[in-house]
Amino acid sequence: xxxxxxxxxxxxxGGSLRLSCAVSKDIDMKNYGMGWFRxxxxxxxxxxxxxxxxxxxxxxxxxxxxRFSIARDNAxxxxxxxxxxxxxxxxxxxxxxxxxxxxxxxxxTRVSDYAYWGQGTQVTVSS
Numbered sequence: 001x002x003x004x005x006x007x008x009x010x011x012x013x014g015g016s017l018r019l020s021c022a023v024s025k026d027i028d029m030k031n032y033g034m035g036w037f038r039x040x041x042x043x044x045x046x047x048x049x050x051x052x053x054x055x056x057x058x059x060x061x062x063x064x065x066x067r068f069s070i071a072r073d074n075a076x077x078x079x080x081x082x083x084x085x086x087x088x089x090x091x092x093x094x095x096x097x098x099x100x101x102x103x104x105x106x107x108x109t110r111v112s113d114y115a116y117w118g119q120g121t122q123v124t125v126s127s
Contacts, residue, residue, distance in 0.1 A: 001027050001116045005096045008121035011086055015125070019081040021096030021118055030054070030074035033099045033107025035114060036081045038092035038123075047109040048094070049081060057105050063089070086125045093120035 002024040011017055019036070023029045035050035049060045049070040058070050069082040079096055099107040100115025107113055 001098065003096050003098060003116055003118035005094060005118040005121040008094060008123045010124045010126065012126050013087055015086050016082075016084045017086065017123060019083070019094055019096075019121060019123075021079040021081075023077045023079070023098065025077055029072070029077045029098075031102055033103045034072065034079050035097050035099075035107055035109075036070060036079075036094060037097060037111065038090075038094045039120070040092040043092075045095070045111050050106050050109065051079065052105050052107075053103070059106060059109075061109075083123070086123075088125045088127045090123060091125050093122050095120040 004022045007019040030053055033052055036048040037045050038048050039045040047061050048064055049068055051058045051070045051072055055072045067085045072079040096118040097114035098116040
């Protein structure tokens with residue numbers, strides 16, 4: 001399984017970005033919950049958002065709730081993260097992840113809940 005995140009960039013505070021995560025077609029993406037995490041230099045990887053297998057259930061960290069929106073298109077084997085009203089504190093490498101087994105409603109908020117990771121795409125928000 002390979003995950004490829006893209007869509008990062010440099011934006012001013014208050015700006016928007018849409019990240020994508022393409023999943024290799026050797027697996028059927030609709031069987032697995034997925035999530036987004038981020039990691040800033042010198043900090044631990046932190047949970048951002050997660051989405052159920054069908055996309056019908058989502059959850060967010062308190063720091064991004066109301067500003068970020070996670071979605072998935074299983075027909076395209078792609079997951080998205082729409083980010084609006086970006087803040088300098090959102091600056092980080094954003095990584096997409098996929099659970100390794102069929103999960104319940106949501107895959108989880110811990111790094112250890114996920115088996116497969118993309119390489120990350122850098123988001124930099126200037127003040």
